[in-house]
Amino acid sequence: MDTEAPSAQFRHVYEFHIRFGDIDSQGHVNNVKFLGYLEDARLEMLHSDPVRKGERPVRGMVVVRHEIDYRRPLLFTVDPVRVETWVTEVRTASFKLAYEIRDDEHVYATATSTMAAFDVAKGRLRRFTEAEQEALARYLPRE
Numbered sequence: 001m002d003t004e005a006p007s008a009q010f011r012h013v014y015e016f017h018i019r020f021g022d023i024d025s026q027g028h029v030n031n032v033k034f035l036g037y038l039e040d041a042r043l044e045m046l047h048s049d050p051v052r053k054g055e056r057p058v059r060g061m062v063v064v065r066h067e068i069d070y071r072r073p074l075l076f077t078v079d080p081v082r083v084e085t086w087v088t089e090v091r092t093a094s095f096k097l098a099y100e101i102r103d104d105e106h107v108y109a110t111a112t113s114t115m116a117a118f119d120v121a122k123g124r125l126r127r128f129t130e131a132e133q134e135a136l137a138r139y140l141p142r143e
Contacts, residue, residue, distance in 0.1 A: 010141050012048075014041035015080040028073035034109055035066065038099055041083035042113065045139070060126070064094065064114040074101070074108040081108070087139035093117050093127045095136050 016037060024030040046061075074081065081103050089096040099111040119126040128136070 010139055011084040011086045012041070012045035012139065014044045014083045014085065016040065016083070017078070017080055018074070018076050020076070023076055026073075028075050029108075031068075031070060034068055034070075034101060034111070037081075037083050037101060038066070038068075038111055038113065041085050041099065042097060042115075045085050060118045060120045061115045062118045062125075064116050066111065066113050068109055068111040070109050071107050077103075079103065085139075086141070087136050088112070090128075090133055090136045090140065092133075093125055095128075 018029060022029045022033045081101065084100045084102065086098055087095055088098050094114055094116045097113045097115065099109075099113070100107050101109040101111070117126045117128045117132070118124070
């Protein structure tokens with residue numbers, strides 16, 4: 001999985017608190033819950049573009065693929081945990097996101113998602129607009 005981490009300036013940071021319901025019988029966060037954390041972070045990133053002042057930067061998309069590597073158990077804590085998200089690739093009809101679920105000391109999981117542009121009204125894949133590609137490219141690492 002290619003999740004080479006860019007500097008912090010290219011990352012969107014989403015913080016959350018673990019709920020008691022997230023904990024499984026082994027005493028750590030259930031692996032399935034990680035998908036929910038990724039979804040929350042992804043949606044916040046894509047819907048909180050400050051440049052567009054409330055206008056959604058990307059309209060209509062579907063997840064094509066998720067891949068998660070679990071690095072260490074995530075135990076209950078009252079301190080916030082964060083998902084750092086960045087774009088690794090923007091194409092004409094898809095893009096890839098990388099994530100780290102972490103706190104200040106540990107990385108609990110790394111993940112990638114491939115997303116595709118989708119025309120909800122027509123029920124089919126579509127190409128991104130130039131404005132959508134530009135909005136996504138803001139999260140690409142710069143040389």
